[in-house]
Amino acid sequence: MPAKTILVCDDESVITFMLASRFRELGYNVLTGSDGDEGFRLASESIPAAVISDYQMPGVDGLHFAKRLKQDARTAAIPVLMLTARGHRISPRDLQETNIVQVMPKPFSAKELAAMVLDICGPASDERAAA
């Protein structure tokens, strides 16, 4: 059984690098993108088990990225974890149009994020779960 894929999308390269290292250590396949357009292309090509996306990105932002994922039948079921540096809440109406399951304000803990990903889509592979 191949390892599950996580897609990390953020225009801050330090964040994508650190999160990619963390999830690769946990056994996941990791794809990284720097804006919503790239994120959507990667997600529709590889259908990841979960998407972690920044809210504020150049080009297509995190909210519109999440909406596009929900609109496309292939990617509609992918759970999204939204990272936001802003203190604001996403409106219930916007949330309904997305598959955002959790919003994490920055600065966040990579450990807590990893625990959430584990909760949402399970361990990297079934062999790991059995072990």
Place this chain on the structure above:
Amino acid sequence: MVGLAYVGVAALVAGATVGAWWSVHAHETHVQRQASAQRGDAIAAALRDHVAAKAKADDFGAVRALLADLAASQSLSAARVTLGDGTVVADGREAASIISKIPERWPSTANTISDGPTRRAVLDVPGRGPLVIEINAGEPTGAMTDLEFFILAGGAAVVVATLAIGLAARRRTRSLAEVGDALAAFASGETDLGALHVRETGAGSGDAWNRLLNELATLRIRRRVEDASERRTVANAAPATDDIVPRVADALWIGLIGLESDLRIRYCNGAAGIFLGSTRDKLIGKAISDCFSDPAAAAELAKVGDGRTRARQVFETRVGEGDGATVLRVSVRGLTTGGAMLALEDVTQQRIADRSRNAFVEQATHELRTPLTNIRLCMEELLDAPDLEPAKRAQHLNVVNQEVRRLERIVGDMLSISEIEAGTLQLAPDDVRLAPMFEEIQTDFTTQAKTKNLRLTFAMPPKLPTMVGDRDKLTLAITNVLGNAIKYTPEGGDVTVSVRADDKELIVQIADTGIGMSPEDAAKVFERFYRAKDPRVSKITGTGLGLALARDVVKLHGGDIGVESVKDKGSTFTIRVPLGAPLRHAA
């Protein structure tokens, strides 16, 4: 509220700093402990054969001499040899009692396992029993490393600077609020100038207001003296018939309206007519509720009409549509003779400033949170993996270092803007050697441009003169403009910095092939907090302060800054600064 936001930001920075320091300190201590244990093991192993040979020959005197020498030369906390039952036969520190006569045989009952900093090696003296060599190479000193000092000092500087800005902003806001209250009191009929004085005089506004009142008081006294003198000298003149009150009311910048008991307008001054978008003739006799389209305003006015309150009511309402709408603060007070008076103040600019300030605090919070996130992620990894390979460890510490510098720059920008607003920004002029200054700027931005796949070119003459100016502030102005050019130029584009100087001035042109601006945006791009309406701009983080700061710094140097831009083609910013006369230094 502004002050509290700054305290929050300071607390965030302080928390991140202490976290960063603690994790680095814990890591350094762990590494020192490991090194101490390894050193202890190595020394114990090296001694093993020598001690075995001497013990076999029953020459414990030589063992004692060796341990004393070793403890002193290697600065060991403990170095001793014990029999298997724990009896000390040699101690390098001479801290324990040593038996003089070694028994023929001894049992093996003592601890022989290495434990923390105390490392043990066991050897057997044939026919007699085991010997234990104990070495303690010392505990970590706990002394602060350069990096720890740098993190704590940098963090403390950022916290202090943030609190200083907060304090300045708070004083300024309070001062303006007190002046606003005094104006409202004046509009309500308060004529005692002593009561209109404000206590908070920070940032100049309160001082200016109090000076104005003092001058008004002087004028009143002078007028009274002149009136008395006039009465004395023109005893037979007819009493003044012109009524000064309507003329004064018409000169007032606050709108005044007098209402009858049925809330129809009986009197209004010129300002009230302008605020309500009508003329005095058309307003007289009109129901006041028909003058405001806002239903909430009509409801507030109805309270006066039904006699429910005589206390002063204050509410705000919008008059007009869209961008041209005016925000009016309306104060209403019932009159004892029936009816009511209204005072209308235009607070549009105050509300725009409030919005800008709130947007700035929100944006600044975002700008601060991003480096804090990067610091936290790196620190967490350093903390979780103390055995991280040195290259990766160095990489993480390097990121922390860069992000702390980024925080310093953001707070520095905020502080400079705050100083310019308060009128306390001062230049520290000195001779500025331009060539090295531009070389530093080029070095700082080369990596950034490369990361974004941009071609960054510096076109410099072979020689540049020395000018008079504030090097740090000039660097800040140029890097703010250059940073923007890089930020708003898509991948694969060009950014060119052309520098030239004649006898009189330095001219720096920064041209990019970026997203460009509309003429409307270009006209406002140097205003504080202004950010272009282009959706591509709003997606990129920025405080809207960088170019405003650059303009202020260039102006303080007696120079000028301008921009030519074509949307979707790119922008060219031109900075001109006079070279000034070189400073003369004492020999």
